[in-house]
Amino acid sequence: MSNENKSLSGLQRFSNKSIIVTGAGSGIGQATALRIASEGGAVIAVDLNEAGLQETVSAAADMSGSVRAYSASVAEEEQVKALIADVKDKEGKLDALINMAGILRAMPSTETSLAEFQQILNVNLIGTFLCCREAIPALLETKGCIVNAASTSAQFGHPYMAAYAASKGGVYALTRTLAWEYLKQGVRVNAVAPGGILTPMVLAQGERMASLDMDLFTHLNRPDGQFGAPEQVAGVIAMLASADGAHMTGEVVKVDGGVHN
Numbered sequence: 001m002s003n004e005n006k007s008l009s010g011l012q013r014f015s016n017k018s019i020i021v022t023g024a025g026s027g028i029g030q031a032t033a034l035r036i037a038s039e040g041g042a043v044i045a046v047d048l049n050e051a052g053l054q055e056t057v058s059a060a061a062d063m064s065g066s067v068r069a070y071s072a073s074v075a076e077e078e079q080v081k082a083l084i085a086d087v088k089d090k091e092g093k094l095d096a097l098i099n100m101a102g103i104l105r106a107m108p109s110t111e112t113s114l115a116e117f118q119q120i121l122n123v124n125l126i127g128t129f130l131c132c133r134e135a136i137p138a139l140l141e142t143k144g145c146i147v148n149a150a151s152t153s154a155q156f157g158h159p160y161m162a163a164y165a166a167s168k169g170g171v172y173a174l175t176r177t178l179a180w181e182y183l184k185q186g187v188r189v190n191a192v193a194p195g196g197i198l199t200p201m202v203l204a205q206g207e208r209m210a211s212l213d214m215d216l217f218t219h220l221n222r223p224d225g226q227f228g229a230p231e232q233v234a235g236v237i238a239m240l241a242s243a244d245g246a247h248m249t250g251e252v253v254k255v256d257g258g259v260h261n
């Protein structure tokens with residue numbers, strides 16, 4: 001976490017807005033929750049990681065908006081239904097859904113079990129679908145918007161990430177489909193496609209990667225070795241979720257430091 005959220009908070013684009021951020025206990029989701037709270041939003045921060053959620057709540061204490069922790073799995077249908085009901089009940093409305101919850105496990109494709117493949121699809125793709133499906137009726141009432149987490153792995157060959165890349169390809173397709181389906185009703189649906197952002201998810205792959213063929217990763221890294229920060233993705237998500245993104249829907253915006261050009 002950094003104080004970059006505060007330095008940019010001259011903007012107050014989310015005053016009186018109620019916004020769900022999933023995966024808000026870590027990395028990009030956490031930075032996004034804080035960016036939105038710094039701009040006056042009322043954030044419902046969703047994650048399985050309760051310690052991470054508490055960290056997000058504490059970091060937002062002095063901000064103009066607020067963060068409320070909500071522990072749930074995006075992959076559990078009943079829990080997602082309960083989340084949306086809770087937000088409607090307590091906040092009265094929903095202005096945006098930001099789906100950042102996700103999991104990654106880098107491994108050779110031939111060593112990927114069916115259970116592992118399904119688990120990654122369940123969280124990254126089915127979880128995103130469930131949150132969208134349950135939130136859309138509330139978003140229709142506010143002409144709200146959705147921002148999903150795709151990945152550069154969906155479009156470019158990232159080795160050892162078959163399940164992950166497939167799940168993010170699904171998020172890419174889901175985003176574009178929903179954008180068109182709800183265009184006339186005023187609900188915008190966009191995604192970010194981050195690449196090379198230094199977060200606990202990426203750091204956790206370290207040991208695992210050591211046994212893999214690192215030559216295959218050269219095209220995924222910047223020549224200067226620089227990684228991106230979660231706050232740099234959060235700023236783009238905030239733009240897409242705010243009125244500044246009002247003429248954007250169906251976009252999947254790469255935030256990868258220019259690696260995939």
Ligand SMILES: NC(=O)c1ccc[n+]([C@@H]2O[C@H](COP(=O)([O-])OP(=O)(O)OC[C@H]3O[C@@H](n4cnc5c(N)ncnc54)[C@H](O)[C@@H]3O)[C@@H](O)[C@H]2O)c1
Nearest residue numbers: 023026027028048073074101102149151194196197199201
């Ligand atoms: N870091 C990158 O370079 C990168 C690149 C492309 C895409 N992304 C995507 O961005 C999003 C955020 O990634 P990150 O790097 O910040 O990872 P992260 O691991 O730091 O954060 C992900 C959060 O999602 C939560 N989560 C996992 N399963 C969940 C579930 N079932 N229900 C609720 N919460 C759950 C985790 O507890 C964690 O707090 C993910 O969807 C990821 O796939 C990240």
